[in-house]
Amino acid sequence: MVVKVLIAAPIHERGVEILRREGFEVVYREYPSVSELMDLIKGFSALIVRSKPRVPREVILRADVLKVIGRAGVGVDNIDVEAARERGIEVLNVPEASTISVAELTMGLILSVARRISYGDRMARLGHWAKAYCEGVELYGKTLGIIGFGKIGEALAKIAKYGFNMRIVYYKRNRLPREVEEAYGAEYLSLEELLSVSDVVSIHVPLTSETRYLINESRLKLMKKTAILINTSRGEVIDTEALVKALKEGWIAGAGLDVFEEEPLPKDHPLTKLDNVVLTPHIGASTSEALERSGVMIAEKIRDFFRREFV
Numbered sequence: 668m669v670v671k672v673l674i675a676a677p678i679h680e681r682g683v684e685i686l687r688r689e690g691f692e693v694v695y696r697e698y699p700s701v702s703e704l705m706d707l708i709k710g711f712s713a714l715i716v717r718s719k720p721r722v723p724r725e726v727i728l729r730a731d732v733l734k735v736i737g738r739a740g741v742g743v744d745n746i747d748v749e750a751a752r753e754r755g756i757e758v759l760n761v762p763e764a765s766t767i768s769v770a771e772l773t774m775g776l777i778l779s780v781a782r783r784i785s786y787g788d789r790m791a792r793l794g795h796w797a798k799a800y801c802e803g804v805e806l807y808g809k810t811l812g813i814i815g816f817g818k819i820g821e822a823l824a825k826i827a828k829y830g831f832n833m834r835i836v837y838y839k840r841n842r843l844p845r846e847v848e849e850a851y852g853a854e855y856l857s858l859e860e861l862l863s864v865s866d867v868v869s870i871h872v873p874l875t876s877e878t879r880y881l882i883n884e885s886r887l888k889l890m891k892k893t894a895i896l897i898n899t900s901r902g903e904v905i906d907t908e909a910l911v912k913a914l915k916e917g918w919i920a921g922a923g924l925d926v927f928e929e930e931p932l933p934k935d936h937p938l939t940k941l942d943n944v945v946l947t948p949h950i951g952a953s954t955s956e957a958l959e960r961s962g963v964m965i966a967e968k969i970r971d972f973f974r975r976e977f978v
């Protein structure tokens with residue numbers, strides 16, 4: 668029996684090759700609408716998407732032989748996972764594909780805020796030689812507080828410790844094994860302690876009901892006035908209104924943000940008016956390497972899924 672795979676978003680050609688080599692019949696249709704997907708889905712055993720298209724319940728109910736939905740990336744919020752589970756359809760993703768890319772962007776944001784790179788660039792383009800306003804701080808020997816020490820938190824710790832000689836402190840729900848702590852000289856602190864001792868705080872937790880607004884007004888007030896806050900996790904982890912206040916009133920020195928409560932960030936958002944914040948449009952995973960890795964890895968996971976099915 669030929670397994671039919673519908674690829675509904677652009678993935679790297681190496682991923683497509685893996686599926687074809689396995690003997691799957693691959694059909695490519697870029698970003699179908701929900702109604703198009705409802706018409707298309709019949710006869711397909713696998714569906715591959717990225718953050719688009721949406722795969723709501725009505726699509727899942729229409730599927731007749733669908734066994735697996737693969738997300739070439741991390742977040743599965745465009746897929747009705749509950750509806751899939753009810754129908755015994757597996758949902759796979761590849762959270763490890765973008766780890767390095769996000770950690771590197773995080774380091775880029777730290778440097779950009781600490782050395783006022785984006786600000787200096789903006790001024791230079793306006794014809795202002797802002798040298799006098801661009802005095803920054805070194806990272807060497809400073810304390811980096813990592814909130815959520817999973818895949819990205821650990822990749823960042825490695826860069827910061829071995830590339831910049833930073834001292835690493837961290838907070839997560841459960842303490843890391845001793846050998847991981849020792850590898851980075853990482854010290855386990857409570858969230859409150861971490862916020863009060865860190866020169867740079869970087870957030871790497873998933874968005875859950877527990878982490879929503881984890882960083883609020885009272886926690887921002889615990890931070891050093893000279894501290895930098897970085898968020899490449901999810902916008903809702905920070906209370907944005909409180910952050911704007913903190914940046915305006917000097918409770919902290921600056922921030923670097925890749926993710927926002929509202930995306931795209933509205934044009935006249937208060938954050939866009941502040942010189943001590945660096946903003947990027949959710950580009951943590953947007954590198955050619957991460958995109959290739961996610962295409963290849965999701966194809967391999969789908970291939971392995973069917974190999975197990977037909978054993």
Ligand code: NAD
Binds near residue numbers: 820874899
């Ligand atoms: P991970 O699952 O490997 O690590 C998450 C860490 O957060 C773990 O250490 C976990 O113990 C900790 N954690 C979970 N809940 C917590 C809580 N309530 N309090 C304290 N710690 C808690 O995830 P990861 O691969 O490192 O990714 C982290 C997040 O980065 C993702 O969930 C995603 O939101 C975000 N992300 C962003 C981009 C981007 O483009 N900017 C790309 C990929 C991932």
